[in-house]
Amino acid sequence: MKEIYIVEFPSNLGLKEPQPGKEPGVKNLPDWFWKHNLHKIIQPKSTIRLDAPRYSNTRDSETQILNVNSLVDYAREQAYLVNNLLSQNKFPFVLGGDCSILLGSVIALKQKGNYGLFYLDxxxxxxxxxxxxTGGVGGMAASIVTGNGPKKLTDMLNLQPYIKEENLWCVGNREYDDAYENQICNSSATYISLQELRKQGISNCIQSFLSEVENKNLDGFWLHIDADVLNDSIMPCVDSRTPDGLTYEEFNELTSYLFQSDQLTGLEITILDPDLDKTGQYTKEFVQNFTTTFKKHNTVNPSPEDKDI
Structure with missing residues (x-):
């Protein structure tokens, strides 16, 4: 059984300033989760932290992307850390940060083999x-990791693409704009909007994904969870609020199927901004739902002996 290692990537490099002169608060998410007992409940073998480079709100003149050089440097360090865990058959339980933290993890996955990506957002x-x-990589992460975008980000270590486009499942979008949706509809990725997910049924959707992982003989899959996939009424503390979203009943059902799969290689949680949840009300509810489902259904084995947790 795999041991769980919580990996903290407290980065906001992929987001714009919420207001002039103010950094996005999502970099404080790992500490905020610690305060609200996620680490205590998960009981990892150990917790590893890699602090991010200094934030800037200035776009790179060549790529028009925020913090592009810092993102490259950080992704390389992240990849080394995650690769080391995967090589030891550990389970990386990654806490962001914004969605740009995905870069380091998928570079490590590419170094190990051919993986799928379930992008729940x-x-x-x-x-x-x-x-x-905005120029923020957080809004382009799924595109970049499948090889679309400036080579400075898409081809680090000559590994483009980190995830094959046809092995990406993008699930839960509710930004129903033709120009926006057309980009993924015209790709070879599998796109299932929130409307389509409800139409197909959650169990059918996840069974199709897991069957594809098996039929393609993939080495496993990575689970990306953006907190803004949840309904705005239960998760308003995100940088880009949108009406509707998954209820906790739907979210727990969906993640429970994924957690039961022995092909789940690792996961990450992103975007919940502590600055937007002053009382911790929404974070507490998220931690309760997520950890209950994870502990009940996961196929990896938490190690309670770590006295530092």
């Missing part, structure tokens, strides 16, 4: 930089 994050109003 209220947005597709499959956007070309030319359409980005």
């Amino acid at each position: 209220g947005h597709t994050d499959f956007m070309d930089v030319s359409l980005s109003e």
Whole structure:
């Protein structure tokens, strides 16, 4: 059985400033989760932290992307850390940060083999930089990791693409704009909007994904969870709020199927901003739901002996 290692990537490098002179608060998410007992409940073998480079709100002149050089440096360090865990058959339980933290993890996955990516998010994050109003990689992460975008980010260590486009499942988007959706609809990724997910049924959707992982003989899959996939009424503390979203009943059902799969190689949680949840009300509810489902259904083995947790 795999041992769980919590990996903290407290980065906000992929987001714009919420207001002039203020950094996005999502970099404080790992500490905020600790305060609300996620680490205590998960009981990892150990907790590893890699602090991010200094944040800047200035776009790179060549790529028009925020913090592009810092993102490259950080992703390389992240990949080394995650690769080391995967090589030891550990389970990386990654806490962001914004969605740009995905870069380091998928580089490590590519170094180990051929993996799928289940991208559970209220947005597709499959956007070309030319359409980005912010230049933030957080809104382009799924596109970049499948090889679409500036080579500085898409081809680190000559590994493009980190995830094959046809092995990406983008699930839960509710930003129903034709120009936005067309980018992923015109790709070879599997796109299932929130409307389509409810139409198909959650169990049918996940069974199709897991069958594809098996039929393609993939080495496993990575689970990306953006907190904004949840309904805005139960998760308003995110940077890009959108009406509707998954209820906790739907979210717990969906993740329970994924947690039961022995092909789940690791996961990450992103975007919940502690600055937008002053009382911790929404974080407490998230931690309760997520950890209950994970502990009940996961196929990896938490190790309670770590006295530091």
